[in-house]
Amino acid sequence: MRIFDPHIHMTSRTTDDYERMAAAGVRALVEPAFWLGQPRTSVGSFTDYFDALVGWEPFRASQFGIRHHATIALNPKEANDPRCADVLEVLPRYLEKDRVVAVGEIGYDSMTAEEETAFAAQLQLAIAHELPALVHTPHRDKARGTERSIKVVAESGIEPGRVAIDHLNEVTVRTVKESGCWAGFSIYPDTKMSPPRMVEILKEFGTDRVLVNSAADWGRSDPLLTRETADLMLAQGFTEDDVDLVFWRNPVEFYGQSGKLELEDDQAERGPLFEGNSILRGGS
Amino acid sequence: MKPDELRAPLPPAAVDWVDEAVRQVEADPGAVARLFPRAARACGRAPLAGLPGWTADEAARALLLAALPGDRVAAEAERLYRYGDANEKRAVLRALPLLPIGDAAVPLLHDAIRTNDTRLVGAALGPYAAHLDAATWRQAVLKCVFMGLPLSIVDQLDARADEELRVMLAGLAEERAAAGRPMAPDATGLLNRLSGTALRKEA
Numbered sequence: 452m453r454i455f456d457p458h459i460h461m462t463s464r465t466t467d468d469y470e471r472m473a474a475a476g477v478r479a480l481v482e483p484a485f486w487l488g489q490p491r492t493s494v495g496s497f498t499d500y501f502d503a504l505v506g507w508e509p510f511r512a513s514q515f516g517i518r519h520h521a522t523i524a525l526n527p528k529e530a531n532d533p534r535c536a537d538v539l540e541v542l543p544r545y546l547e548k549d550r551v552v553a554v555g556e557i558g559y560d561s562m563t564a565e566e567e568t569a570f571a572a573q574l575q576l577a578i579a580h581e582l583p584a585l586v587h588t589p590h591r592d593k594a595r596g597t598e599r600s601i602k603v604v605a606e607s608g609i610e611p612g613r614v615a616i617d618h619l620n621e622v623t624v625r626t627v628k629e630s631g632c633w634a635g636f637s638i639y640p641d642t643k644m645s646p647p648r649m650v651e652i653l654k655e656f657g658t659d660r661v662l663v664n665s666a667a668d669w670g671r672s673d674p675l676l677t678r679e680t681a682d683l684m685l686a687q688g689f690t691e692d693d694v695d696l697v698f699w700r701n702p703v704e705f706y707g708q709s710g711k712l713e714l715e716d717d718q719a720e721r722g723p724l725f726e727g728n729s730i731l732r733g734g735s
Numbered sequence: 736m737k738p739d740e741l742r743a744p745l746p747p748a749a750v751d752w753v754d755e756a757v758r759q760v761e762a763d764p765g766a767v768a769r770l771f772p773r774a775a776r777a778c779g780r781a782p783l784a785g786l787p788g789w790t791a792d793e794a795a796r797a798l799l800l801a802a803l804p805g806d807r808v809a810a811e812a813e814r815l816y817r818y819g820d821a822n823e824k825r826a827v828l829r830a831l832p833l834l835p836i837g838d839a840a841v842p843l844l845h846d847a848i849r850t851n852d853t854r855l856v857g858a859a860l861g862p863y864a865a866h867l868d869a870a871t872w873r874q875a876v877l878k879c880v881f882m883g884l885p886l887s888i889v890d891q892l893d894a895r896a897d898e899e900l901r902v903m904l905a906g907l908a909e910e911r912a913a914a915g916r917p918m919a920p921d922a923t924g925l926l927n928r929l930s931g932t933a934l935r936k937e938a
Contacts, residue, residue, distance in 0.1 A: 498818075505820035510852050541818075547772040548820045711776065 452694065454677050456480040457702040458585070458617060458637065458664035461508055461519065462487075462500075468667070468674050469515040475678040479518040479714055481706060482508060483556045483585055485526045488669050497525070497538045505548045518714055520706065522555035522585050523548075530569035531561070539572055546580040552709040553577070555585025556617070559596045562589065567603065574607035583613040583708045585635075588623065597623040601630045613708055615662055618643055621652065628656055633705055637666035638676040646680040650687050658689075658697050662705060736833055738801045741794040744785030749778035753795050757802040764807050767799055771815050772823060774799065780822075789829070792822060797830035809839040816843050821852055828858035838866040848875045853882050860889045873900045880907065880922040887921070893928065901929035 454477045461469070461482050472480075482504055491497060504521040512519035523545040525538040545551055554577040557570050570586075577584040586604065589596035597616065604614050616627045617635030620643070627634045636652070637643045644652075649663060667674040681694045706712050742750060756774070759766045775792035783789050803811050812834065816827040828847055831840050844867055847859035860875055867875070876889055876896070886892055904926040911918045918926075 502818075506824070507821075507850070507852060510821060510854070544768065544772075544818045547769065549772065549775050549822065550820065 452476040452678070452681060452691075452698070453478050454681065454698045455702040456664055456674070456677050457615075457662045457706065458483055458635065458666050459674060460485060460666070460668035461512065462503060463669035464667060464674060466511070466515075469512065469517060472674050473515045473517055475675050477517060477674075477677065479520070479702075480512070481520045481522060481552060481702070483522040483553075484524050485556050485587070485668070486528045490532065491529060492532070492534050494535065494537050494541065497535065498541055501541075501545050505545065505550060509550060520550045520552045520712065521548075522553040523551050524555050524557045524573050524585075525569050526556050527558050527560040527566045527570065527587060527589075531563055531565045536565075536569075539569065539576075542573070542576055543580070546576060546582060549711060550713065551582070552706040552711050553583040553585045553615075554580070555615075556587040557584060558587040558600050558616075559589045560587075562592065562596055562599065570600075570603055571607060574604065574609050577613070578607070578609050581710070583615065583705060584609060586614060586616045586632075588616060588618045590618075593618075593620070594622050598626055601626060601632065604630070604632065612660075615705055617662070617664075618666070620644055621648070624652060624656060628660075633660045633662055633701075635662040635664060637664050638673075638680050639666065640671055640673055640676070646676060646683045649680050650683050650689075653684065653689070653693075653697070654687075658693050658701075660701070660705075661697055662702055663697055738798055738833065741786065741789070741797055741833075744783040744789075745778065745791055745794055749791055749795060752777040753798050756795075756799055760799055760802040764803050764811065767803060767811055767815065768818075771796055771799055771826075772820070774826075775822060793826045793829050796823065796826035797833055800827070800830045801833055805835050808834050809836040812836065812840055813843065816846070821854060825854050825858045828855065828863070829861065831863035832861065841866050845871065848878065851882070853884055856882060857884050857888045862890045864890055869895075869897070869899070873897075873903060876900060877903050877907065880904070880919060883919065885921060886919075886925060892925070896925060896929055898929070901926065904929065 456477055459480050459482060484501060484504060501523055509519035523542060529535045554573050557573045559566050574584055586600050588600060600616060611631030615633035615635045618637050619627055619634050624634055636649055638646055638649055663677060663680055665674045665676045677698060681698050684694050703712065745753065756770045774795040778791045778795040780790050780792045783791060783794060800812055812827055816824050819827060844859045844864060847855040850856060856878060864872060872895060879886060904922060908918050908926060
Protein backbone atom coordinates (compact mmCIF):
# COMPACT_ATOMS: atom_id res chain seq x y z
CA MET A 452 0.00 0.00 0.00
CA ARG A 453 1.31 3.48 -0.91
CA ILE A 454 0.16 6.45 1.12
CA PHE A 455 0.44 10.19 0.39
CA ASP A 456 -0.46 12.16 3.53
CA PRO A 457 -1.79 15.44 2.09
CA HIS A 458 -1.59 17.34 5.40
CA ILE A 459 0.88 16.66 8.21
CA HIS A 460 3.12 18.96 10.28
CA MET A 461 6.38 17.01 10.37
CA THR A 462 8.29 19.89 11.97
CA SER A 463 6.57 18.80 15.20
CA ARG A 464 7.28 15.08 14.78
CA THR A 465 10.27 12.89 15.58
CA THR A 466 12.43 10.59 13.50
CA ASP A 467 10.57 7.68 15.15
CA ASP A 468 7.44 8.97 13.42
CA TYR A 469 9.23 9.13 10.07
CA GLU A 470 10.39 5.53 10.55
CA ARG A 471 6.93 4.27 11.48
CA MET A 472 5.29 6.20 8.66
CA ALA A 473 7.70 4.79 6.07
CA ALA A 474 7.06 1.27 7.43
CA ALA A 475 3.29 1.86 7.16
CA GLY A 476 3.57 2.83 3.48
CA VAL A 477 3.80 6.63 3.61
CA ARG A 478 5.98 7.62 0.65
CA ALA A 479 5.03 11.26 0.16
CA LEU A 480 3.49 14.06 2.18
CA VAL A 481 2.59 17.72 2.15
CA GLU A 482 3.40 19.89 5.18
CA PRO A 483 1.24 23.01 5.28
CA ALA A 484 2.55 26.12 7.01
CA PHE A 485 0.50 26.71 10.12
CA TRP A 486 0.89 28.10 13.61
CA LEU A 487 3.26 26.45 16.03
CA GLY A 488 1.27 26.47 19.25
CA GLN A 489 3.34 29.38 20.51
CA PRO A 490 2.30 32.59 18.70
CA ARG A 491 5.02 34.30 16.65
CA THR A 492 5.62 38.03 16.93
CA SER A 493 7.73 38.96 13.91
CA VAL A 494 8.13 38.33 10.21
CA GLY A 495 11.58 36.86 10.85
CA SER A 496 10.16 33.93 12.81
CA PHE A 497 7.96 33.13 9.83
CA THR A 498 10.76 33.26 7.28
CA ASP A 499 12.91 30.96 9.43
CA TYR A 500 9.94 28.58 9.64
CA PHE A 501 9.33 28.74 5.87
CA ASP A 502 13.06 28.12 5.32
CA ALA A 503 12.78 24.95 7.41
CA LEU A 504 9.77 23.82 5.36
CA VAL A 505 11.74 24.12 2.10
CA GLY A 506 15.16 23.20 3.51
CA TRP A 507 15.74 21.13 6.61
CA GLU A 508 12.45 19.23 6.76
CA PRO A 509 12.60 17.83 3.19
CA PHE A 510 16.16 16.73 3.99
CA ARG A 511 15.00 15.00 7.17
CA ALA A 512 12.16 13.29 5.28
CA SER A 513 14.52 12.13 2.53
CA GLN A 514 16.54 10.18 5.11
CA PHE A 515 13.50 7.90 5.41
CA GLY A 516 12.65 7.72 1.71
CA ILE A 517 9.68 10.06 2.08
CA ARG A 518 9.07 12.89 -0.42
CA HIS A 519 8.34 16.14 1.38
CA HIS A 520 6.42 19.06 -0.12
CA ALA A 521 5.04 22.17 1.55
CA THR A 522 2.30 24.73 1.31
CA ILE A 523 3.18 28.29 2.38
CA ALA A 524 0.90 31.00 3.82
CA LEU A 525 0.13 33.32 6.68
CA ASN A 526 -2.25 31.22 8.77
CA PRO A 527 -5.60 32.64 9.89
CA LYS A 528 -4.87 32.69 13.61
CA GLU A 529 -1.69 34.78 13.26
CA ALA A 530 -3.24 36.95 10.53
CA ASN A 531 -4.92 38.73 13.45
CA ASP A 532 -1.60 39.98 14.84
CA PRO A 533 -0.58 43.26 13.15
CA ARG A 534 3.08 42.42 13.88
CA CYS A 535 2.77 39.47 11.46
CA ALA A 536 0.80 41.20 8.68
CA ASP A 537 3.95 41.87 6.62
CA VAL A 538 4.42 38.12 6.16
CA LEU A 539 2.19 38.59 3.10
CA GLU A 540 5.02 40.61 1.49
CA VAL A 541 7.56 37.76 1.64
CA LEU A 542 5.21 35.00 0.43
CA PRO A 543 5.84 35.48 -3.32
CA ARG A 544 9.49 34.43 -2.91
CA TYR A 545 8.47 31.18 -1.21
CA LEU A 546 5.56 30.40 -3.54
CA GLU A 547 8.10 30.10 -6.40
CA LYS A 548 10.03 27.30 -4.65
CA ASP A 549 10.24 23.90 -6.30
CA ARG A 550 8.45 21.96 -3.59
CA VAL A 551 5.83 24.51 -2.63
CA VAL A 552 2.72 22.95 -4.14
CA ALA A 553 -0.08 25.18 -2.77
CA VAL A 554 -0.93 28.31 -0.84
CA GLY A 555 -2.03 27.26 2.65
CA GLU A 556 -3.26 26.96 5.29
CA ILE A 557 -5.46 29.97 4.72
CA GLY A 558 -9.06 30.57 5.83
CA TYR A 559 -10.78 31.45 9.07
CA ASP A 560 -10.05 30.90 12.74
CA SER A 561 -12.31 33.38 14.57
CA MET A 562 -13.85 34.87 11.41
CA THR A 563 -12.45 38.38 11.91
CA ALA A 564 -12.07 41.09 9.29
CA GLU A 565 -8.26 40.70 9.45
CA GLU A 566 -8.56 36.97 8.71
CA GLU A 567 -10.84 37.66 5.77
CA THR A 568 -8.42 40.23 4.29
CA ALA A 569 -5.49 37.80 4.51
CA PHE A 570 -7.63 34.91 3.19
CA ALA A 571 -8.79 36.87 0.11
CA ALA A 572 -5.31 38.31 -0.57
CA GLN A 573 -3.74 34.84 -0.46
CA LEU A 574 -6.34 33.38 -2.83
CA GLN A 575 -5.17 36.08 -5.27
CA LEU A 576 -1.57 34.96 -4.68
CA ALA A 577 -2.64 31.39 -5.51
CA ILE A 578 -4.07 32.60 -8.81
CA ALA A 579 -1.01 34.75 -9.59
CA HIS A 580 1.45 31.91 -8.83
CA GLU A 581 -0.74 29.27 -10.51
CA LEU A 582 -1.01 27.23 -7.33
CA PRO A 583 -3.89 25.37 -5.67
CA ALA A 584 -5.09 26.58 -2.25
CA LEU A 585 -5.55 24.69 1.02
CA VAL A 586 -8.29 26.15 3.21
CA HIS A 587 -8.48 25.43 6.94
CA THR A 588 -11.99 25.52 8.43
CA PRO A 589 -12.48 26.86 11.96
CA HIS A 590 -13.01 24.61 14.97
CA ARG A 591 -15.58 27.00 16.49
CA ASP A 592 -18.72 27.86 14.53
CA LYS A 593 -17.51 25.39 11.88
CA ALA A 594 -20.64 25.10 9.74
CA ARG A 595 -21.02 28.83 9.19
CA GLY A 596 -17.25 29.21 8.86
CA THR A 597 -17.23 26.59 6.10
CA GLU A 598 -20.09 28.26 4.22
CA ARG A 599 -18.39 31.63 4.49
CA SER A 600 -15.10 30.11 3.28
CA ILE A 601 -16.83 28.73 0.18
CA LYS A 602 -18.23 32.22 -0.49
CA VAL A 603 -14.80 33.85 -0.25
CA VAL A 604 -13.39 31.19 -2.57
CA ALA A 605 -16.20 31.81 -5.10
CA GLU A 606 -15.67 35.60 -4.96
CA SER A 607 -11.92 35.23 -5.56
CA GLY A 608 -12.37 33.78 -9.04
CA ILE A 609 -10.09 30.77 -8.36
CA GLU A 610 -11.33 27.57 -9.98
CA PRO A 611 -13.07 25.49 -7.23
CA GLY A 612 -11.25 22.34 -8.39
CA ARG A 613 -7.99 24.04 -7.33
CA VAL A 614 -9.19 24.49 -3.74
CA ALA A 615 -9.30 21.95 -0.90
CA ILE A 616 -11.43 22.74 2.13
CA ASP A 617 -10.07 20.85 5.08
CA HIS A 618 -11.04 19.48 8.52
CA LEU A 619 -14.57 18.62 7.39
CA ASN A 620 -17.10 16.44 9.20
CA GLU A 621 -20.59 14.99 8.68
CA VAL A 622 -22.16 18.45 9.00
CA THR A 623 -19.91 20.33 6.59
CA VAL A 624 -19.08 17.77 3.89
CA ARG A 625 -22.18 18.26 1.73
CA THR A 626 -21.83 22.01 1.08
CA VAL A 627 -18.17 21.54 0.16
CA LYS A 628 -18.94 18.68 -2.24
CA GLU A 629 -21.64 20.83 -3.87
CA SER A 630 -19.22 23.77 -4.26
CA GLY A 631 -16.88 21.81 -6.53
CA CYS A 632 -13.99 22.19 -4.08
CA TRP A 633 -12.04 19.17 -2.83
CA ALA A 634 -13.14 17.81 0.56
CA GLY A 635 -10.40 17.30 3.17
CA PHE A 636 -10.70 15.23 6.34
CA SER A 637 -8.28 15.13 9.27
CA ILE A 638 -8.32 11.88 11.21
CA TYR A 639 -7.59 12.54 14.86
CA PRO A 640 -7.46 10.30 17.95
CA ASP A 641 -10.47 11.96 19.56
CA THR A 642 -11.52 15.15 17.79
CA LYS A 643 -12.19 16.22 14.18
CA MET A 644 -12.82 12.81 12.53
CA SER A 645 -12.25 9.12 13.36
CA PRO A 646 -11.46 6.21 11.00
CA PRO A 647 -14.95 4.58 11.37
CA ARG A 648 -16.74 7.89 10.75
CA MET A 649 -14.45 8.57 7.77
CA VAL A 650 -15.31 5.23 6.17
CA GLU A 651 -19.03 5.97 6.58
CA ILE A 652 -18.58 9.34 4.84
CA LEU A 653 -16.70 7.66 1.98
CA LYS A 654 -19.60 5.17 1.63
CA GLU A 655 -22.12 8.02 1.41
CA PHE A 656 -20.22 10.59 -0.65
CA GLY A 657 -17.84 8.42 -2.66
CA THR A 658 -14.08 8.58 -3.14
CA ASP A 659 -13.93 11.33 -5.77
CA ARG A 660 -12.20 14.64 -4.84
CA VAL A 661 -11.60 13.50 -1.27
CA LEU A 662 -8.37 14.03 0.67
CA VAL A 663 -7.80 12.08 3.90
CA ASN A 664 -4.97 13.24 6.14
CA SER A 665 -3.58 12.77 9.64
CA ALA A 666 -2.92 16.52 10.19
CA ALA A 667 -0.55 15.25 12.88
CA ASP A 668 1.18 18.11 14.67
CA TRP A 669 2.31 19.15 18.16
CA GLY A 670 -1.07 18.29 19.67
CA ARG A 671 -2.42 14.85 20.48
CA SER A 672 -2.44 13.27 17.04
CA ASP A 673 -1.24 10.17 15.21
CA PRO A 674 0.61 10.08 11.86
CA LEU A 675 -0.49 6.46 11.31
CA LEU A 676 -4.24 7.17 11.26
CA THR A 677 -4.07 7.41 7.46
CA ARG A 678 -2.98 3.77 7.36
CA GLU A 679 -5.57 2.78 9.97
CA THR A 680 -8.33 4.39 7.91
CA ALA A 681 -7.08 2.66 4.75
CA ASP A 682 -7.10 -0.70 6.53
CA LEU A 683 -10.63 -0.07 7.77
CA MET A 684 -11.76 0.80 4.22
CA LEU A 685 -10.51 -2.60 3.06
CA ALA A 686 -12.14 -4.38 6.00
CA GLN A 687 -15.47 -2.75 5.13
CA GLY A 688 -15.52 -3.74 1.49
CA PHE A 689 -13.63 -1.03 -0.39
CA THR A 690 -11.17 -2.35 -2.98
CA GLU A 691 -7.38 -1.89 -3.10
CA ASP A 692 -7.99 0.46 -6.01
CA ASP A 693 -10.39 2.60 -3.92
CA VAL A 694 -7.73 2.86 -1.22
CA ASP A 695 -5.06 3.77 -3.78
CA LEU A 696 -7.35 6.46 -5.21
CA VAL A 697 -8.05 8.06 -1.82
CA PHE A 698 -4.55 7.74 -0.36
CA TRP A 699 -2.39 8.27 -3.42
CA ARG A 700 -3.97 9.29 -6.72
CA ASN A 701 -6.30 11.92 -5.20
CA PRO A 702 -3.55 13.92 -3.44
CA VAL A 703 -1.32 13.50 -6.50
CA GLU A 704 -4.11 14.92 -8.68
CA PHE A 705 -4.90 17.80 -6.33
CA TYR A 706 -1.35 18.99 -5.61
CA GLY A 707 -0.22 17.96 -9.12
CA GLN A 708 -2.14 21.01 -10.32
CA SER A 709 0.85 23.05 -9.12
CA GLY A 710 3.00 21.41 -11.80
CA LYS A 711 5.65 21.02 -9.09
CA LEU A 712 5.01 17.64 -7.50
CA GLU A 713 8.24 15.59 -7.61
CA LEU A 714 7.63 11.98 -6.69
CA GLU A 715 10.78 10.46 -8.16
CA ASP A 716 13.58 10.27 -5.67
CA ASP A 717 16.23 12.63 -7.00
CA GLN A 718 18.52 12.26 -3.99
CA ALA A 719 20.09 9.14 -5.40
CA GLU A 720 20.92 10.95 -8.65
CA ARG A 721 22.90 13.63 -6.95
CA GLY A 722 26.09 11.73 -6.63
CA PRO A 723 28.50 10.50 -4.01
CA LEU A 724 27.67 13.27 -1.54
CA PHE A 725 24.61 11.40 -0.36
CA GLU A 726 25.87 7.86 -0.42
CA GLY A 727 26.29 6.28 2.94
CA ASN A 728 24.53 9.12 4.75
CA SER A 729 21.48 7.45 6.13
CA ILE A 730 20.29 8.87 9.40
CA LEU A 731 22.06 11.93 10.70
CA ARG A 732 22.95 11.81 14.33
CA GLY A 733 23.63 15.50 14.62
CA GLY A 734 27.13 14.80 15.84
CA SER A 735 28.30 18.26 14.90
CA MET B 736 36.10 27.50 -14.17
CA LYS B 737 34.53 29.78 -16.81
CA PRO B 738 30.76 30.18 -17.41
CA ASP B 739 31.12 28.53 -20.85
CA GLU B 740 32.32 25.33 -19.20
CA LEU B 741 29.00 25.19 -17.33
CA ARG B 742 26.85 26.11 -20.34
CA ALA B 743 28.30 23.62 -22.84
CA PRO B 744 27.34 20.37 -21.00
CA LEU B 745 23.68 21.44 -20.54
CA PRO B 746 21.01 19.74 -22.64
CA PRO B 747 19.87 21.89 -25.64
CA ALA B 748 16.50 22.88 -24.12
CA ALA B 749 18.26 23.99 -20.95
CA VAL B 750 20.79 26.02 -22.97
CA ASP B 751 17.90 27.85 -24.68
CA TRP B 752 16.25 28.61 -21.33
CA VAL B 753 19.50 29.74 -19.72
CA ASP B 754 20.46 31.98 -22.68
CA GLU B 755 17.08 33.73 -22.51
CA ALA B 756 17.23 33.97 -18.70
CA VAL B 757 20.76 35.41 -18.83
CA ARG B 758 19.54 38.06 -21.31
CA GLN B 759 16.75 38.97 -18.88
CA VAL B 760 19.16 39.21 -15.94
CA GLU B 761 21.56 41.38 -17.97
CA ALA B 762 18.69 43.72 -18.87
CA ASP B 763 17.14 43.69 -15.38
CA PRO B 764 19.29 42.20 -12.57
CA GLY B 765 16.24 42.06 -10.25
CA ALA B 766 14.73 39.38 -12.51
CA VAL B 767 17.15 36.87 -10.98
CA ALA B 768 14.89 36.56 -7.90
CA ARG B 769 12.13 35.05 -10.05
CA LEU B 770 14.34 33.08 -12.48
CA PHE B 771 16.68 31.47 -9.94
CA PRO B 772 14.03 29.27 -8.22
CA ARG B 773 12.53 28.34 -11.62
CA ALA B 774 15.81 27.07 -13.06
CA ALA B 775 15.40 23.49 -11.81
CA ARG B 776 11.91 23.19 -13.26
CA ALA B 777 13.14 24.59 -16.57
CA CYS B 778 16.48 22.78 -16.89
CA GLY B 779 15.98 19.58 -14.87
CA ARG B 780 18.06 18.25 -12.00
CA ALA B 781 20.04 15.49 -13.70
CA PRO B 782 23.80 15.14 -13.24
CA LEU B 783 25.73 16.54 -16.23
CA ALA B 784 27.61 13.83 -18.09
CA GLY B 785 30.17 16.33 -19.36
CA LEU B 786 30.81 17.93 -15.99
CA PRO B 787 31.24 15.46 -13.12
CA GLY B 788 29.91 16.69 -9.78
CA TRP B 789 27.48 19.21 -11.30
CA THR B 790 23.74 18.91 -11.93
CA ALA B 791 21.81 20.80 -14.60
CA ASP B 792 20.00 23.03 -12.08
CA GLU B 793 23.25 23.94 -10.30
CA ALA B 794 24.99 24.85 -13.56
CA ALA B 795 22.00 26.90 -14.76
CA ARG B 796 21.80 28.78 -11.46
CA ALA B 797 25.55 29.46 -11.48
CA LEU B 798 25.19 30.95 -14.98
CA LEU B 799 22.39 33.25 -13.75
CA LEU B 800 24.63 34.47 -10.91
CA ALA B 801 27.56 34.95 -13.28
CA ALA B 802 25.35 37.16 -15.48
CA LEU B 803 24.80 39.72 -12.69
CA PRO B 804 26.70 43.02 -12.84
CA GLY B 805 29.84 43.07 -10.70
CA ASP B 806 28.57 45.72 -8.30
CA ARG B 807 25.41 43.75 -7.47
CA VAL B 808 26.47 40.13 -7.57
CA ALA B 809 27.56 39.84 -3.93
CA ALA B 810 24.34 41.36 -2.58
CA GLU B 811 22.13 39.28 -4.92
CA ALA B 812 23.98 36.06 -4.05
CA GLU B 813 23.43 36.82 -0.38
CA ARG B 814 19.70 37.39 -0.92
CA LEU B 815 19.25 34.33 -3.14
CA TYR B 816 20.97 32.24 -0.49
CA ARG B 817 18.93 33.82 2.32
CA TYR B 818 15.62 33.07 0.63
CA GLY B 819 16.69 29.92 -1.18
CA ASP B 820 15.45 26.41 -0.58
CA ALA B 821 18.20 23.86 0.15
CA ASN B 822 18.96 23.22 -3.54
CA GLU B 823 19.12 26.95 -4.30
CA LYS B 824 21.43 27.53 -1.32
CA ARG B 825 23.66 24.73 -2.55
CA ALA B 826 23.72 26.22 -6.05
CA VAL B 827 24.81 29.61 -4.65
CA LEU B 828 27.61 27.93 -2.68
CA ARG B 829 28.82 26.00 -5.72
CA ALA B 830 28.83 29.19 -7.84
CA LEU B 831 30.88 31.32 -5.42
CA PRO B 832 34.34 30.52 -6.89
CA LEU B 833 33.11 31.76 -10.29
CA LEU B 834 31.98 35.17 -9.07
CA PRO B 835 34.00 38.42 -8.76
CA ILE B 836 33.21 38.84 -5.08
CA GLY B 837 36.48 38.35 -3.20
CA ASP B 838 35.74 37.16 0.31
CA ALA B 839 32.35 38.93 0.55
CA ALA B 840 30.40 35.63 0.67
CA VAL B 841 32.32 34.06 3.57
CA PRO B 842 29.29 34.58 5.89
CA LEU B 843 27.31 32.26 3.59
CA LEU B 844 29.90 29.51 4.16
CA HIS B 845 29.60 30.04 7.92
CA ASP B 846 25.81 29.66 7.66
CA ALA B 847 26.08 26.50 5.55
CA ILE B 848 28.62 24.93 7.90
CA ARG B 849 26.32 25.62 10.86
CA THR B 850 23.54 23.53 9.26
CA ASN B 851 23.22 19.78 9.58
CA ASP B 852 22.40 19.34 5.91
CA THR B 853 25.13 17.31 4.20
CA ARG B 854 24.41 18.98 0.85
CA LEU B 855 25.16 22.42 2.27
CA VAL B 856 28.14 21.49 4.44
CA GLY B 857 29.65 19.63 1.48
CA ALA B 858 29.11 22.53 -0.92
CA ALA B 859 30.73 24.94 1.55
CA LEU B 860 34.06 23.08 1.37
CA GLY B 861 34.72 23.60 -2.34
CA PRO B 862 37.37 25.97 -3.78
CA TYR B 863 35.75 29.08 -2.22
CA ALA B 864 36.60 27.65 1.23
CA ALA B 865 40.11 29.01 0.58
CA HIS B 866 38.65 32.20 2.14
CA LEU B 867 37.83 30.42 5.42
CA ASP B 868 40.14 30.95 8.38
CA ALA B 869 42.04 27.86 9.53
CA ALA B 870 40.03 27.24 12.73
CA THR B 871 36.67 27.32 10.89
CA TRP B 872 38.01 25.15 8.10
CA ARG B 873 39.34 22.49 10.53
CA GLN B 874 36.01 22.36 12.39
CA ALA B 875 34.19 21.97 9.07
CA VAL B 876 36.46 19.10 7.99
CA LEU B 877 35.88 17.35 11.32
CA LYS B 878 32.15 17.93 10.92
CA CYS B 879 32.31 16.14 7.57
CA VAL B 880 33.78 13.13 9.35
CA PHE B 881 30.98 13.24 11.95
CA MET B 882 28.32 13.53 9.24
CA GLY B 883 29.71 10.68 7.17
CA LEU B 884 30.61 12.92 4.24
CA PRO B 885 33.46 11.67 2.04
CA LEU B 886 36.54 13.83 2.52
CA SER B 887 37.06 13.83 -1.25
CA ILE B 888 34.60 16.74 -1.36
CA VAL B 889 37.02 18.95 0.59
CA ASP B 890 39.05 21.13 -1.76
CA GLN B 891 42.81 21.33 -0.99
CA LEU B 892 42.43 18.80 1.84
CA ASP B 893 46.02 17.61 2.07
CA ALA B 894 47.47 21.02 1.27
CA ARG B 895 45.62 22.65 4.18
CA ALA B 896 45.52 19.80 6.71
CA ASP B 897 47.89 20.73 9.54
CA GLU B 898 49.14 19.57 12.94
CA GLU B 899 46.11 21.02 14.71
CA LEU B 900 43.75 19.00 12.49
CA ARG B 901 45.88 15.92 13.19
CA VAL B 902 45.40 16.43 16.94
CA MET B 903 41.63 16.82 16.45
CA LEU B 904 41.38 13.69 14.28
CA ALA B 905 43.52 11.71 16.71
CA GLY B 906 41.17 12.72 19.54
CA LEU B 907 38.19 11.55 17.56
CA ALA B 908 39.92 8.27 16.70
CA GLU B 909 40.59 7.69 20.40
CA GLU B 910 36.93 8.36 21.33
CA ARG B 911 35.71 6.09 18.58
CA ALA B 912 38.08 3.30 19.62
CA ALA B 913 36.89 3.64 23.25
CA ALA B 914 33.26 3.38 22.09
CA GLY B 915 33.98 0.42 19.83
CA ARG B 916 32.82 2.38 16.81
CA PRO B 917 34.85 2.71 13.60
CA MET B 918 36.09 5.93 12.07
CA ALA B 919 35.59 6.32 8.31
CA PRO B 920 38.53 4.89 6.33
CA ASP B 921 39.18 8.19 4.54
CA ALA B 922 39.44 10.01 7.88
CA THR B 923 41.78 7.32 9.23
CA GLY B 924 43.79 7.65 6.01
CA LEU B 925 44.11 11.41 6.50
CA LEU B 926 45.13 10.91 10.12
CA ASN B 927 47.78 8.41 9.05
CA ARG B 928 49.10 10.74 6.37
CA LEU B 929 49.28 13.62 8.86
CA SER B 930 50.96 11.41 11.47
CA GLY B 931 53.44 10.22 8.88
CA THR B 932 54.21 13.81 7.98
CA ALA B 933 54.67 14.65 11.64
CA LEU B 934 57.05 11.71 12.12
CA ARG B 935 59.06 12.70 9.08
CA LYS B 936 59.29 16.24 10.39
CA GLU B 937 60.53 14.97 13.74
CA ALA B 938 63.08 12.74 12.07
